[in-house]
Amino acid sequence: MDFTFDEEQREFRAVLRSFVDREIVPVAREWEQEGRYPTQIVAGLKRLGLFGITVPEEYGGLDLGPVPFALVFEELARGWMGIAGILGSHSLSCRMIAQHGTAEQKQRYLPALATGERRTGIGLTEPDAGTDLQGIRTTARRDGDHYIVTGTKMWITNARHADPLPCLVKTDPHATPAHRGMSVLLVDAGTPGFTVTKDIPKLGYKGTESCEVVLDDARVPVENLLGGAEGRGMQQVLSALEWGRVNIAARSVGIAQRAYDEALAYSRQRMAFNRPISDFQAVQLKLASVATTLQAARLMAYWAADAVARGRADAETGMAKIFCSEVALEAAIEAMKVHGGYGYSTEYEVERLYRDAILMSIGEGTNDVLRTVVAKSLVRGQARVG
Numbered sequence: 001m002d003f004t005f006d007e008e009q010r011e012f013r014a015v016l017r018s019f020v021d022r023e024i025v026p027v028a029r030e031w032e033q034e035g036r037y038p039t040q041i042v043a044g045l046k047r048l049g050l051f052g053i054t055v056p057e058e059y060g061g062l063d064l065g066p067v068p069f070a071l072v073f074e075e076l077a078r079g080w081m082g083i084a085g086i087l088g089s090h091s092l093s094c095r096m097i098a099q100h101g102t103a104e105q106k107q108r109y110l111p112a113l114a115t116g117e118r119r120t121g122i123g124l125t126e127p128d129a130g131t132d133l134q135g136i137r138t139t140a141r142r143d144g145d146h147y148i149v150t151g152t153k154m155w156i157t158n159a160r161h162a163d164p165l166p167c168l169v170k171t172d173p174h175a176t177p178a179h180r181g182m183s184v185l186l187v188d189a190g191t192p193g194f195t196v197t198k199d200i201p202k203l204g205y206k207g208t209e210s211c212e213v214v215l216d217d218a219r220v221p222v223e224n225l226l227g228g229a230e231g232r233g234m235q236q237v238l239s240a241l242e243w244g245r246v247n248i249a250a251r252s253v254g255i256a257q258r259a260y261d262e263a264l265a266y267s268r269q270r271m272a273f274n275r276p277i278s279d280f281q282a283v284q285l286k287l288a289s290v291a292t293t294l295q296a297a298r299l300m301a302y303w304a305a306d307a308v309a310r311g312r313a314d315a316e317t318g319m320a321k322i323f324c325s326e327v328a329l330e331a332a333i334e335a336m337k338v339h340g341g342y343g344y345s346t347e348y349e350v351e352r353l354y355r356d357a358i359l360m361s362i363g364e365g366t367n368d369v370l371r372t373v374v375a376k377s378l379v380r381g382q383a384r385v386g
């Protein structure tokens with residue numbers, strides 16, 4: 001068994017670390033609290049080529065495997081999880097277009113998506129359907145060489161910057177089972193009838209926007225049907241979500257690492273009873289517990305990433321996403337406790353980690369739903385433990 005990164009991965013991590021320490025860590029707290037869009041950081045992500053991490057090299061991307069892909073999200077989330085959000089659904093959709101798009105769609109979109117000149121996101125969730133994607137109500141009716149699309153999408157990250165925004169729709173609302181009538185349409189920004197109607201106010205995950213999007217008889221050309229055939233949307237989306245769970249597991253490790261770093265540093269400089277609080281065993285126990293679960297979470301996240309590199313890994317990615325997201329939240333809470341009253345202050349980093357960590361158990365499938373996915377794989381014998 002080899003639990004070490006290879007030399008190329010270590011070098012890549014060093015580049016990411018120095019970028020995050022230089023360009024994200026010093027500004028994250030202030031910009032997050034101001035609600036400022038991190039334009040300069042986005043420029044840095046472009047410079048590093050990170051908008052192309054899941055784009056094949058022939059279209060100008062880096063075409064990373066799942067392990068270096070996870071490194072990107074761990075390191076960015078250590079600096080500011082909202083920045084990982086800017087790249088997250090962008091990268092999943094780039095991969096979905098690369099895997100399932102027609103040759104013409106790949107040529108049309110991927111080169112500009114790889115440089116960040118264009119950005120994207122993913123439009124699945126609706127006001128009345130999140131987990132139950134087969135229950136979506138957005139429909140696309142064929143009218144000559146266009147689809148007429150009607151519906152509302154909720155919580156769409158990057159919606160104000162996405163061009164195109166891939167949207168899951170029902171091209172045959174009467175199909176049974178429902179997924180056979182579902183397709184993905186690549187909706188270009190500026191399509192008549194496509195409007196980003198509001199930014200949803202939220203607890204954390206600031207820096208990137210999460211929006212409501214309305215499609216009101218939006219006219220989408222038929223050539224924007226992903227892959228050129230109806231009825232494949234659910235399968236296309238699910239293939240993207242596997243990498244999404246690796247992404248969330250890695251972000252969670254980044255949050256937990258930062259919580260640990262902040263707690264350790266604070267405990268060494270905060271004095272009580274004429275000693276640094278790191279001298280007290282009660283504080284040491286917290287540090288040791290966070291360090292232990294953090295290291296276990298890291299191993300699990302990269303184990304799942306490695307499993308994806310080898311083939312289908314629903315159970316592994318599900319387990320990693322569940323475990324790592326729960327470790328992130330616990331680490332953030334423990335780090336707040338180590339900070340005493342200051343942990344509750346917006347003048348310190350740890351309260352942001354707490355607000356951001358909670359989302360990790362919701363996005364890319366709630367942890368409860370993922371437990372059912374993991375259980376199914378185990379019961380059907382598709383995955384084994386041990």
Ligand SMILES: Cc1cc2nc3c(=O)[nH]c(=O)nc-3n(C[C@H](O)[C@H](O)[C@H](O)COP(=O)(O)OP(=O)(O)OC[C@H]3O[C@@H](n4cnc5c(N)ncnc54)[C@H](O)[C@@H]3O)c2cc1C
Nearest residue numbers: 122123124125129130131155156157210364365366368369
């Ligand atoms: C900040 C943020 C950003 C997001 N970004 C995007 C985005 O870019 N694109 C996008 O499409 N979506 C996005 N989402 C939506 C996210 O994916 C959904 O919120 C998530 O899938 C859950 O769906 P829901 O909110 O409708 O909850 P529901 O599906 O209504 O679930 C509510 C509760 O019921 C439970 N539940 C539901 N079904 C079952 C079941 N079968 N078994 C057991 N328990 C069940 C859930 O676990 C949960 O506890 C984002 C959400 C947030 C908060």
